[in-house]
Amino acid sequence: MSDVDPTGSDWTDAEVDLIVADYFDMLRLERAGEPYVKAHRNAALQELTRRSRGSIEFKHQNISAVLLKLGMDWITGYKPMANFQAGLLAGVERYLDAVGDAAIVALPAAEAGMGEAGSLYLEPPPILVPPSADSPLLARLVRKFDPAARDARNRQLGRAGEHKVLEFERYRLLSEDRSDLARKVRWVAQEDGDGAGYDILSFDSVGRERLLEVKTTSGHQTTPFYLSENERLLSEERPDAFRLVRLYGFGRDPRAFELVPPLAASVMLQPANYRAAFG
Secondary structure, eight states: OOSBOTTSOBOOHHHHHHHHHHHHHHHHHHHTTOOOOHHHHHHHHHHHHOOOHHHHHHHHHHHHHHHHHTTOOOOTTOOOOOOOOHHHHHHHHHHHHHHTHHHHOOOOTTOTTOOSTTOOEEOOOOOOOOOOOOOHHHHHHHHHTOHHHHHHHOHHHHHHHHHHHHHHHHHHHHHTTOHHHHTTOEEHHHHTOSOSSOSEEEEOTTSOEEEEEEEEOSSOTTOOOOOOHHHHHHHHHOTTTEEEEEEESTTTSOEEEEEOSSGGGTSOOOOOOOOOOOO
């Protein structure tokens, strides 16, 4: 598949910029719960570009595929369609360079769509699969807009995710007739600060500790995340108690799964940085 329209001409940079901007505007409206009509947006782009309805729709799906690689949410109904070309990657890069995190972060200011207090859908973790071989241009784009780094620096997102899991743990224990344990659940990262190697102290129904490290993203299920050395070591020291809670789709339809040590059985762990010392 190429960047060639049925009319026989390549998409120009100007046309790519138009459709990328249109896509992100629709995504912004969808995140905010504001109505829009895809057919009307498509018709407007047809007028501007003289491209066909199908070509424009396919290009929207290509953009969804790029966002999938960037660990971002995409427009409902535009299923990611791969085989995008360099021109589209360059267009997405130009847009993100211009607007920054405003286009990437999907956490509404009021944290709308979080569901009822205490509610959280838990599911099995994804199956570990070998990484795909991305093109050099795509690999560079993913490095530049690293989804793991994006989520790690979004403190508001991290705190909101931890609070969601805190409420869920208390709700779960109350539903298991363990109000005594529910009262003991602590938001360690908030009360004591970072450094413990986990965010929330909770318990199972018989009173055994659950040391929960919460990793939150507005992206999809397999969006990568950062794990500190302290967290990794704690998972090895307390495999009976340590649980990594991966919360994804935050801001829209939050879901979660737990990873149980050894973590290397569930995710590929790659060194991200080095500590430099003089002695």
